[in-house]
Amino acid sequence: MDITIHQTYLPQDDPDAALGFYRDILGFEVRNDVGYNGLRWITVGPVGQPGTSIVLHPPAADPGVTDEERRTIVEMMAKGTYAAINLATKDLDSTFEKLQAGDVEVVQEPTDQPYGVRDCAFRDPAGNMVRIQELR
Numbered sequence: 163m164d165i166t167i168h169q170t171y172l173p174q175d176d177p178d179a180a181l182g183f184y185r186d187i188l189g190f191e192v193r194n195d196v197g198y199n200g201l202r203w204i205t206v207g208p209v210g211q212p213g214t215s216i217v218l219h220p221p222a223a224d225p226g227v228t229d230e231e232r233r234t235i236v237e238m239m240a241k242g243t244y245a246a247i248n249l250a251t252k253d254l255d256s257t258f259e260k261l262q263a264g265d266v267e268v269v270q271e272p273t274d275q276p277y278g279v280r281d282c283a284f285r286d287p288a289g290n291m292v293r294i295q296e297l298r
Contacts, residue, residue: 167214169205172245172290173221173235177202179287180218187264188249190216216247221288239289242269246291248281254296258282261294272296 174180184190184206193215194205201223207215221239222232238244251257254272261284262268269283269291281295 169215169217170247171217171219172247172286172288173239174204174218174286174288175221175236175239176287177204177218180204181206183264183266183286184216184218187261187266242285242289242291244289246293248293248295250295250297252297254280254282254294257294 181192181204184204185192189209190206191209192204192206193212194203196203201220203220204218205215206218221244222235227235235244258272267285269285270281272280272282274280279295280298281293283291283293286292
């Protein structure tokens with residue numbers, strides 16, 4: 163099989179704050195920005211990697227989600243326990259310094275993990291966990 167990861171979805175509850183984080187701080191390019199019925203879906207991705215994208219979507223926009231489920235999702239987002247993404251970089255310390263200068267919520271400074279990776283962690287404006295691992 164020849165399968166690649168094309169898109170992943172992360173919820174966002176403030177499209178402008180999401181753009182500020184993913185475009186302005188992480189340096190991702192905006193590939194699509196679509197509004198519908200007062201909601202907004204933004205597709206971003208790393209420059210030079212057109213085949214991999216993150217779709218930043220309104221939480222629980224699926225019409226099959228109940229109001230109670232929607233409230234639970236929003237509560238989990240606020241706690242930072244609903245969604246996460248792992249990214250990678252060749253120079254973790256430099257990347258961490260740039261992100262920290264961008265006034266982001268640091269969860270963990272660069273750390274050598276007991277399971278063999280060196281990484282750090284942030285929360286995006288919606289509370290999603292963003293871990294960045296150093297490529298070795």
